[in-house]
Amino acid sequence: DMDLGQVHLLETFANQLAVAIERTNLAKDSHESALEAEAERMRNTLLSSVSHDFRTPLAVISGAAEQLKERLDPSRERDLAESIAGEASRLERQVRNLLDMTRLRAGALKVKKDWQSLEELVGSALTRTDSLLAAHHVHVELPQDLPLLELDEVLMEQVFVNLLENTARHTPPGSNLWIGATAQERTIRIEFANDGPSLEPTELNLIFEKFTQGHSAHGGSGLGLAICRAIVEAHGGQCFAEPRQPVGVQFVILLPITKPAPEVPVG
Numbered sequence: 001d002m003d004l005g006q007v008h009l010l011e012t013f014a015n016q017l018a019v020a021i022e023r024t025n026l027a028k029d030s031h032e033s034a035l036e037a038e039a040e041r042m043r044n045t046l047l048s049s050v051s052h053d054f055r056t057p058l059a060v061i062s063g064a065a066e067q068l069k070e071r072l073d074p075s076r077e078r079d080l081a082e083s084i085a086g087e088a089s090r091l092e093r094q095v096r097n098l099l100d101m102t103r104l105r106a107g108a109l110k111v112k113k114d115w116q117s118l119e120e121l122v123g124s125a126l127t128r129t130d131s132l133l134a135a136h137h138v139h140v141e142l143p144q145d146l147p148l149l150e151l152d153e154v155l156m157e158q159v160f161v162n163l164l165e166n167t168a169r170h171t172p173p174g175s176n177l178w179i180g181a182t183a184q185e186r187t188i189r190i191e192f193a194n195d196g197p198s199l200e201p202t203e204l205n206l207i208f209e210k211f212t213q214g215h216s217a218h219g220g221s222g223l224g225l226a227i228c229r230a231i232v233e234a235h236g237g238q239c240f241a242e243p244r245q246p247v248g249v250q251f252v253i254l255l256p257i258t259k260p261a262p263e264v265p266v267g
């Protein structure tokens with residue numbers, strides 16, 4: 001049997017060993033976290049660099065294809081020029097999404113809020129996606145008494161454009177798109193609903209992860225929805241997807257009504 005002194009000595013050794021093990025584990029976790037952070041930083045730097053390098057040649061290709069379309073008579077050559085312009089435009093959107101995501105992750109994309117009209121932002125986004133949605137039936141139902149919101153005009157318009165592009169890519173021609181909004185006490189709920197293919201319940205949240213697509217996806221990088229969620233959350237809001245009955249998907253944006261909008265002086 002051990003006497004009291006030996007028991008105290010053994011307890012001291014055990015405590016020191018436990019502390020040493022804990023420090024080793026903390027150092028390991030810290031090192032792994034540092035490696036992950038550095039890997040993410042390098043990945044973001046590479047994506048940002050590549051995105052910048054792609055934008056100039058893409059702009060040249062798009063411009064040349066548009067000019068070529070105007071000079072050609074309706075023929076196979078004109079169809080080819082339209083295909084070049086369309087694919088260059090699609091690739092430009094993917095590069096833009098990559099660049100936006102790297103800026104968001106790096107904190108370089110700042111939110112510059114000002115009072116904005118939701119109706120005007122939706123209208124601008126629809127204008128930008130007019131050709132993509134030409135084969136769809138778009139229904140806009142926005143109440144006239146919606147309050148102004150403190151938003152970054154450029155970033156929030158990009159959210160709407162990404163949602164519209166997502167609908168254009170993943171729903172068949174002839175399908176419907178409904179855009180609506182309702183004002184609650186402290187929140188505005190904005191909905192982009194379609195009657196295209198439905199998503200599995202497990203997919204409804206996964207589609208907002210980077211480089212993830214639903215089972216019906218074709219083309220794209222899966223970045224558009226991830227950027228939507230990041231921008232909305234930077235505004236203090238929420239962005240998620242719900243199943244629409246009987247078919248389709250409903251994308252929902254919840255934005256806070258921060259304070260009363262300023263009154264416009266008369267006269």
